[in-house]
Amino acid sequence: MGSEDLVCARCSGLVIEGRCPTCRASREYLRRNSVTISPQLILAIIAIVMMLAALAVRHAT
Numbered sequence: 001m002g003s004e005d006l007v008c009a010r011c012s013g014l015v016i017e018g019r020c021p022t023c024r025a026s027r028e029y030l031r032r033n034s035v036t037i038s039p040q041l042i043l044a045i046i047a048i049v050m051m052l053a054a055l056a057v058r059h060a061t
């Protein structure tokens with residue numbers, strides 16, 4: 001799992017290819033923060049997002 005596989009929401013291309021300004025900005029951001037982001041942190045973020053999504057579904061019904 002790495003930032004190389006991220007797909008841009010604007011141009012639908014790979015962020016690392018830098019096809020649009022959003023890609024290039026994201027790529028710079030990832031490059032600067034890649035040292036501090038660990039797989040454990042990503043898993044923790046995913047767990048929090050899923051928990052929030054579950055809460056949102058519960059509130060919606």
Ligand SMILES: [Zn+2]
Binds near residue numbers: 021
């Ligand atoms: Zn893009």
